[in-house]
Amino acid sequence: xxxxxxxxxxxxxxxxxxxxxxxxxxxxxxxxxxxxxxxxxxxxxxxxxxxxxxxxxxxxxxxxxxxxxxxxxxxxxxxxxxxxxxxxxxxxxxxxxxxxxxxxxxxxxxxxxxxxxxxxxxxxxxxxxxxxxxxxxxxxxxxxxxxxxxxxxxxxxxxxxxxxxxxxxxxxxxxxxxxxxxxxxxxxxxxxxxxxxxxxxxxxxxxxxxxxxxxxxxxxxxxxxxxxxxxxxxxxxxxxxxxxxxxxxxxxxxxxxxxxxxxxxxxxxxxxxxxxxxxxxxxxxxxxxxxxxxxxxxxxxxxxxxxxxxxxxxxxxxxxxxxxxxxxxxxxxxxxxxxxxxxxxxxxxxxxxxxxxxxxxxxxxxxxxxxxxxxxxxxxxxxxxxxxxxxxxxxxxxx
Numbered sequence: 001x002x003x004x005x006x007x008x009x010x011x012x013x014x015x016x017x018x019x020x021x022x023x024x025x026x027x028x029x030x031x032x033x034x035x036x037x038x039x040x041x042x043x044x045x046x047x048x049x050x051x052x053x054x055x056x057x058x059x060x061x062x063x064x065x066x067x068x069x070x071x072x073x074x075x076x077x078x079x080x081x082x083x084x085x086x087x088x089x090x091x092x093x094x095x096x097x098x099x100x101x102x103x104x105x106x107x108x109x110x111x112x113x114x115x116x117x118x119x120x121x122x123x124x125x126x127x128x129x130x131x132x133x134x135x136x137x138x139x140x141x142x143x144x145x146x147x148x149x150x151x152x153x154x155x156x157x158x159x160x161x162x163x164x165x166x167x168x169x170x171x172x173x174x175x176x177x178x179x180x181x182x183x184x185x186x187x188x189x190x191x192x193x194x195x196x197x198x199x200x201x202x203x204x205x206x207x208x209x210x211x212x213x214x215x216x217x218x219x220x221x222x223x224x225x226x227x228x229x230x231x232x233x234x235x236x237x238x239x240x241x242x243x244x245x246x247x248x249x250x251x252x253x254x255x256x257x258x259x260x261x262x263x264x265x266x267x268x269x270x271x272x273x274x275x276x277x278x279x280x281x282x283x284x285x286x287x288x289x290x291x292x293x294x295x296x297x298x299x300x301x302x303x304x305x306x307x308x309x310x311x312x313x314x315x316x317x318x319x320x321x322x323x324x325x326x327x328x329x330x331x332x333x334x335x336x337x338x339x340x341x342x343x344x345x346x347x348x349x350x351x352x353x354x355x356x357x358x359x360x361x362x363x364x365x366x367x368x369x370x371x372x373x374x375x376x377x378x379x380x381x382x383x384x385x386x387x388x389x390x391x392x393x394x395x396x397x398x399x
Contacts, residue, residue: 008139008160010171010196011238012036015141016134017148020127022113022120023075028148030127033175033192034069034100034135039234040198041067041108042205044212046229052079054109055230057089061105063201067234068106070192071096071128072149074177078111078119079227088121095125099132110190110230112151112177142173149177149190152393157265161254165247168240170197174258178266189266191216191231193258197251198237207252208233215259218291218381220298221270231259267382272389275307275360280369281321282378283333289326289374294381296324297368304386310361312353314342321370328374336369 012035020030043062045055061067071092078085089111093104111119135141146156161172178189199207212231233255243251268276279297284290297303300320306313314335321333331346338359341349360366366385 008162008171008173009137009142010173010194010236012196012236013173013194014135014137015145016131016136017141017144017146018127018131018134020073020130021123022073022127028144029073029075030124030131031072031145031148032069032096032128032131032135033072033145033194033234035067035194035234035236037236037238038066038068038102038106039236040065040201040204041235042201042208042233043108044209044216044231046227048227048229050080050227052077052111052228053081053085053089054078054111055228056086057093058108058110058230058232061108062232063205065201066102066106067108068100068102069096070108070110070232070234072110072112072145072190072192073119073124074112074149074151076111076113076117076119077115077228080116081118085119088119088124091121092124092128095128099128108232110192110228110232112149112190112228115227142175146175146177149175151177152271153177154269157262157269159258159261161258163250163254165197165243165250166241170239170251170254171195172197172254172258174262176262176266178269189216189229189231191259191262193231193233193255195233195235195251195255196238197235198240198242199235199248199251200242203248204233204235207248207255210252211256211259214256214379215263218294218379219263219267220295220381220383221267221273264382267384270384270390271393272387272391273384274387275364275366275385277304277307277366277368277383277385279381279383280367280378281372281381282370283372283374284326284328284377285375287377287379290377290379291381292326293321293324293370294379296320297370298381298383301386304383307360307366308385308387310357312337312342312351312356312360314348317368317370318343328372333370333372336367336371338363338367
């Protein structure tokens, strides 16, 4: 079970995860997230020009005032499947509406798995029928749902938050999946945020987009952009009056915090990874500049393999920052690794290489900090090391 506590589930939501026979492994592969009343809904999606059928379906419906829930399958991406894939996304929503109410336009769908294979829609529809009796507001239902959306993830990713706003307790629950094909705009990841707050759809969309910029758009495993990236936020209003002003700002901070925690879990569970790497870049002219530099470092195979080998090879880091396409004032950045300064004013700083190597080897988390002198913008970005196990997993993914 997850670490969720009783009372952390947003009011009015139920969930379940079942086996529909979509994954060859026979494990949980179909999740339902359902509200007992219409929700305001917002979505942020992949920017890949090759995008999955569920992305096309959801993009056409959000923001919305009438969403009743989400159907998620794992084991098949329903991507690059042409008109049949779009028809299958529609059939999924129609099946949910037939079983649980509303129309097909009231149901969002999401898929993850292998690209280019026909979605076994008959199995999915039968799985939906089997799933409905298992819907529950208990923690077990959300835990099962978090497991049902996994592909190569080694563990479920689920968080909850509670805050008192305007004399009401607001609850927020988040689920996510992702372990590879991560970056550069979101990842091969799905994220679902459920709340009992009452928020207008346009405000909800703005809040979600802002949160994604500092979270799911600040992670990378290998820099490969996916076809299916989707983050949805559903707000059913069960907690009370519509939020505005400072109350809305407090809710936005809650969403941002939950998204950052979920996003961080993805590279931490990167395929074959042994280290989570946090990259802080500050002193840049703009946030976009800072993120471009962080991403260049995060996506460098040489940086990632150096961390895996516990090699404090600072030259790989500063050279990656130099080819990020961002101009900066000479002599460039100062570099700190695990709290030890390695490079400053265009030259190396004397340091104990064995001690820094030991700090990398003995810690799961590695910290890289680049400090510029061009402005006040900053970013925090997360990635992981690159291992032989990653190569093995992805060489054998479809065979």
